[in-house]
Each structure stands twice: as structure tokens, then as C-alpha cells.
Amino acid sequence: MTGADPIHINTRIRENAQNLAAALENHMLKSFAPDARKEMRLFSAGEAAELLGISPSFLRKLHFEDRLPEVHTTPGGRRHYSGADLQIIRTALEETAKTPGAYLKGRRPGDKVQVLSFLNFKGGSGKTTSSIHTAQMLALKGYRVLAVDIDPQASLTTLFGYQPEYDFLHSGSIYDAIRYEDPMPFSQIIQKTYFHGLDLAPGGLILQEFEHETPTALRNNIQPPFFARMATALQEVEADYDVIIFDCPPQLGYLTMSALCASTGVLITVVPNMLDVASMSQFLQMSADLLDVVSDAGARMEFDFLRFLINRYEPSDGPQQQVVAFLRQLFGDEVMVSPMLKSTAISDAGLTQQTVYEVERSAFHRNTYDRAIDSLNAVNDEIETLLQQAWGR
Structure with a gap:
């Protein structure tokens, strides 16, 4: 009697990847017309x-x-x-406004571009959900926004209606603007989106190459060094934007540190349970140690603000309330007043690769939709206030 045939893991994983890619493409075709890009509702x-x-x-x-x-x-x-x-x-x-900037609230002469990084060491903490809703709401309020996807998984890029594994597999992603060999001008990789005033610098799997190539670049002293490459690349286009938002990968690698060194503000997303908080503790310690190193190497380490954004919060969950109280006691005003509530409206919208701002209210139960919108708006209003304060207003 012979045993079952052995599984060749490389072959099986490739088959799974191909089957999943085909299924996802079929899902996209059902959700959106062939060759069509997403459009924003009225x-x-x-x-x-x-x-x-x-x-x-x-x-x-x-x-x-x-x-x-x-x-x-x-x-x-x-x-x-x-x-x-x-x-x-x-x-x-x-x-006709009596007060300048009453309706156009973006940068004025002398204001620096605001660059925000959404990050955490742990996956599933709501970085992408938070960053895309913030980018979209700021654009809807009239700010000129650039969303930069530096996560090789490219979830942010996917939510904008692209298929990174096809559209930006070999070229056209942020990697092309920060790579060590013959980088492209940043303006050439920017994509217009269906949101007025919101552009995208796409991510893609090839971004992982930046992590692999950086140790060699450090040995060969290729300039600018990894921590300055993002800021250097952004200089070409920063005059075109009021706010630039990074969706960082769930790891503390060279990409994340490069984004941090280009940032003026940091938003650390945290799910209020003790496992996530313990993970965040390790993340903060590692961040501090690594940023000490790049600071000694000449990186700019001055931020206008750092905030902890409570994510996937359930107000009726007693243990979560205790964790939030613990964080507020520990970090004080650095914990944002408004939490991002856990909502079926956010997750259900994601099934069709949409955000809550994109879907019609009629698509959900009225109370569910209103609860999600109110939560998102409160968070984004608070972020907008931080931006305005950074500009001295």
C-alpha cells in the first residue's frame, strides 16, 4: 500500500495564487464594467x-x-x-468671504506641505481603512491630497480600483520613484483618481525590492540614503498638494522608515485589546531604537504631532473600554479624542472595494450608515484640526 502523493509546496502555492488571482479578476469584472475605472457618486x-x-x-x-x-x-x-x-x-x-481661507482651507504662501504616516507594526489595525477615509474626506473638503501606498500588498491601491498585480507589477508604482538605480521622476508615477483633488502614488509587490536592495545600497554608499529617498522624491511634486498621506506596511522596514523621515505627522493605529497594545509596545521600542540610528546618520526627526488613533472600537465592549482608559491615562492628549468605530458598514463597503464615503446611504440600514459616517467624520475633523494647527491657525 502506497501513501498519498507528496505535496510540492511551491507548485501548490503557485496554483493557489493563480486560482485566487483569477477569482479576484472575475469579482472585479462583476463589480465594475470591463476596462472601466471607478467613478465617484454625486x-x-x-x-x-x-x-x-x-x-x-x-x-x-x-x-x-x-x-x-x-x-x-x-x-x-x-x-x-x-x-x-x-x-x-x-x-x-x-x-466674497470676509475671512481669507474660510472656504479654501489648504496651504497658503509660506505653509509647508503636511505629510502624514498611518502606521503600526501589526496587520489588521486599520491603517489602510483610516488612511483612505482620511484622504477622501480631506479631498471632499477641498484639500489637494496625494495618497502614497508604500505597502507591497497594495490594499490602498486596490481600493482605488486598480489591480496592482496586473497594473503595477513591473512598473508604475512608487518603487520606480525611490529605487536606487535610475529612479523615475515622481510626477510620472502619479495616477489621477475618481475623487476630485485626490491623486494616488500606487503600491505593488515590487516595493519589496526596496527592502532587499537597501543593505547593498548602504554598503555602496548610494546617495541619497534610504531614509532620505522618499522626502527627496516628493520634493518634485509637493508644491501641488496640501496634504500627502502614507499608508505604511505592517512592518518596521526601510520603506516605513523612509516614510517617517519624510513625515510631519504620525498617526499610530491601535485596536484596543491587550495583545495589540503589547505588540504596539514592542513596535514603539523598536521604532525609537531604529530612528535613533537614522537620526545619528542625519535624518530629520521633527514632527508637528504624533497621535494614537483607536481603531475598530466597540463602545459596548467592557474590556475595550478599559484598554482605551489605560491608553488615555498613559499617553494623555496624544490619544485622539474620537475613536474609529468598528462598523459593518465599513466592512460591507469593502466587499465591493469601496469606502463608506463612496456608497449611498440607501445601501445600508440607516442607523448603521449614520453611525459609521459620524465616527469617520469625527476622526477626520480632528485630523483636519491638527493640520490647521500645524499651519498656525
Whole structure:
């Protein structure tokens, strides 16, 4: 009697990878038309007014007085607004505003670009969810935003409607702008997205090559060194943006350190349970030790702010409440006031590679949607306040 045939793990893994890739491609084709890119939905008058920071009645008055261009209107007379419409209205409102920057809140002459890194050592802490919702909301509020995906898994890039394993497998990712041999201009890898005012620097599996190549580059003293390459590459395009957001990989490697050395603010996501907090403790100690090394090598280590963002929070969970109280007692004001709630709306939207800001309210139970939106808006309002404070406002 002979035993079962042995499994050749390399062959089996390759088969699994091919089967999964085919299934994912089929899912994408079902979710979106072939060769089509995602499109952003239109916003109701109520949503538009909230994003503009004015009342719905004032928005109606502006239309009644013909002070605004026409927007998409249904046969029943309901107006709907695109991201581009919102920016046109903001510009018109700013021209007659009593206070400069009342409606256009981005950089002014002399303001430096704000570069935010969302990071943690542990996967599943909500880095990508937090970074994409922040990038999208800031864009909806009129900021010029660049989202930079430096995670080889490229989840952020996928959420923008791309297939990194096909679209950026060999070229076109952020790797091309920071590689050691013949780097491309940063502007050549930037992709426009379906969000007005929000661009993407894509990630992809090839980013892992940066981790592999850096030790050799250090031995050969290739300049600029790894910790300065991201900041150097960004200099070409930073004048075009108010905010740059890094979605970092769940590891403390050369990519993460390069992003940190280019950042002006850091948001550490943490799920409030003791295993995650213990993992974060190790992450913080390792970060400090490694950043000491790159600081001694000449890296800039000055940040406008560092905050801990509580993620996947369930207010009714007693042990989670205790962990949050523990973190607030330990870190004080460095723990953000607003937590990101755990929500089925966020996870369900992700099934179709969308965010909560992209889906219609009618797609969910009203209370579930409102709870998720309120939580996301509170977090992003707090982040916006940090940006404004960093600009001295």
C-alpha cells in the first residue's frame, strides 16, 4: 500500500495564487464594467452643504440668485453635486468671504506641505481603512491630497480600483520613484483618481525590492540614503498638494522608515485589546531604537504631532473600554479624542472595494450608515484640526 502523493509546496502555492488571482479578476469584472475605472457618486444638496460648511438653505439661496453654475438636477428638481462642483462653489464662496481661507482651507504662501504616516507594526489595525477615509474626506473638503501606498500588498491601491498585480507589477508604482538605480521622476508615477483633488502614488509587490536592495545600497554608499529617498522624491511634486498621506506596511522596514523621515505627522493605529497594545509596545521600542540610528546618520526627526488613533472600537465592549482608559491615562492628549468605530458598514463597503464615503446611504440600514459616517467624520475633523494647527491657525 502506497501513501498519498507528496505535496510540492511551491507548485501548490503557485496554483493557489493563480486560482485566487483569477477569482479576484472575475469579482472585479462583476463589480465594475470591463476596462472601466471607478467613478465617484454625486452628493445630495444636504451632503454638499455639510461638506461646504454652509446650510442647505444658503446653498438653495445661492442657486436662486444665480451665483452658482448649474449642477445635475433630477426631473423632480433635486440637485446633485460632483466633487468638481463642490470645488467650483468653494472658490466662488471664497471670493466674497470676509475671512481669507474660510472656504479654501489648504496651504497658503509660506505653509509647508503636511505629510502624514498611518502606521503600526501589526496587520489588521486599520491603517489602510483610516488612511483612505482620511484622504477622501480631506479631498471632499477641498484639500489637494496625494495618497502614497508604500505597502507591497497594495490594499490602498486596490481600493482605488486598480489591480496592482496586473497594473503595477513591473512598473508604475512608487518603487520606480525611490529605487536606487535610475529612479523615475515622481510626477510620472502619479495616477489621477475618481475623487476630485485626490491623486494616488500606487503600491505593488515590487516595493519589496526596496527592502532587499537597501543593505547593498548602504554598503555602496548610494546617495541619497534610504531614509532620505522618499522626502527627496516628493520634493518634485509637493508644491501641488496640501496634504500627502502614507499608508505604511505592517512592518518596521526601510520603506516605513523612509516614510517617517519624510513625515510631519504620525498617526499610530491601535485596536484596543491587550495583545495589540503589547505588540504596539514592542513596535514603539523598536521604532525609537531604529530612528535613533537614522537620526545619528542625519535624518530629520521633527514632527508637528504624533497621535494614537483607536481603531475598530466597540463602545459596548467592557474590556475595550478599559484598554482605551489605560491608553488615555498613559499617553494623555496624544490619544485622539474620537475613536474609529468598528462598523459593518465599513466592512460591507469593502466587499465591493469601496469606502463608506463612496456608497449611498440607501445601501445600508440607516442607523448603521449614520453611525459609521459620524465616527469617520469625527476622526477626520480632528485630523483636519491638527493640520490647521500645524499651519498656525
